[in-house]
Amino acid sequence: MIGRLRGTLLEKQPPWMVVDVAGVGYELEASMTTLVAMPGIGEPISLYTHLTVREDAHLLYGFAREQERALFRALIKVNGIGPKLALGILSGMDEEAFVRCVMDDDVKTLTRLPGVGKKTAERLIIEMRDRFPHWEQPGELAVGTQVPTANVPPRATDPLADAEAALVSLGYKPAEAARMLVGLEEVGTTEAMIKAALTRRLAG
Numbered sequence: 001m002i003g004r005l006r007g008t009l010l011e012k013q014p015p016w017m018v019v020d021v022a023g024v025g026y027e028l029e030a031s032m033t034t035l036v037a038m039p040g041i042g043e044p045i046s047l048y049t050h051l052t053v054r055e056d057a058h059l060l061y062g063f064a065r066e067q068e069r070a071l072f073r074a075l076i077k078v079n080g081i082g083p084k085l086a087l088g089i090l091s092g093m094d095e096e097a098f099v100r101c102v103m104d105d106d107v108k109t110l111t112r113l114p115g116v117g118k119k120t121a122e123r124l125i126i127e128m129r130d131r132f133p134h135w136e137q138p139g140e141l142a143v144g145t146q147v148p149t150a151n152v153p154p155r156a157t158d159p160l161a162d163a164e165a166a167l168v169s170l171g172y173k174p175a176e177a178a179r180m181l182v183g184l185e186e187v188g189t190t191e192a193m194i195k196a197a198l199t200r201r202l203a204g
Contacts, residue, residue, distance in 0.1 A: 002060060006046040012038060014166035014190055015087065017062065019045065028062035029083075031072075031090035032166070032198060036191045037064040052083055059083065071095050074131040078124060088114040088170040092198045102128050112202050114171030160185055163193040 005028075007021035014035050019026045028049065039045060047062040048069040061083060063069040068090060075086040089098065092113040101109050102125050110121035160181060167177035180197040187193045 002049050002051045004046065004048055005062070007044070009038060009041055009043055009045050012041060012191070014162065014194055015091075015169050019047065019062070026060060028060045029087065030062045030064075031068065031087045032170075032191065032194050033068065033090055033094060034062060034064040036195050038191075061087070065095075067095050071098065074128065075124075077131065078127045080120060080123065084169075085115045085171065089116065091170055091194075092202050101125075109202065114167075159188075159190040159193060162190040163197070166190065166194050167197060 005019055005021055005026055007019045007026070009017060010020045010025055011018040012035065014032065015029050017028055017030060017035065017038065019028065028047065030047075034047075047064065048066050049063070050061045050069055050072060052059045052061070061069075061072065063072065072083075072086050072090060075081050075089060076083055081089075093101070093109075100106070105125055107118060107121045107125065110116050110124060111118055116124070163181055163184075164174070164177045167180060168174055172180065177197075180201055181193060184193045184196050187196050
């Protein structure tokens with residue numbers, strides 16, 4: 001099991017990133033919460049990770065905080081919740097907001113998350129009450145100076161198109177993703193646009 005990686009951020013293309021660790025590039029999928037917390041390309045980072053082994057692939061997921069990984073692991077134990085949906089949930093709200101939704105029986109807010117219908121929201125509330133990890137000692141995103149910085153030029157991309165593609169990968173339909181990004185063209189980076197779109201969507 002790969003539990004943590006420390007290296008240099010080579011690429012960030014939501015919802016994916018590539019981290020160089022001693023010359024090996026690890027491709028990880030992450031929530032928008034984690035991607036927004038990441039530094040620039042070529043900067044040192046440290047991530048908590050979760051490895052999923054399937055017959056056709058080994059999939060690695062990265063998290064800026066240990067709390068987020070703990071909630072991800074709790075979510076994928078719920079019937080019908082896979083890694084993709086769990087990342088969509090974590091992209092739409094942080095751990096504390098999710099706990100509040102569950103404890104308050106807030107089905108309405110949960111159904112605003114990608115791929116979460118009423119029945120799924122009700123199941124999350126019922127099953128997650130007994131599965132919450134302990135949050136007393138949250139892990140912090142560690143950015144250390146001991147990792148050498150790589151001189152990696154950023155790729156020329158279309159932030160709006162990348163943001164739309166990332167929202168689709170989180171579970172939104174293409175037309176819905178496009179609507180969510182209306183008026184956010186000037187927000188800045190791809191990650192910032194996605195986070196703003198998710199925040200606006202959650203606010204209803």
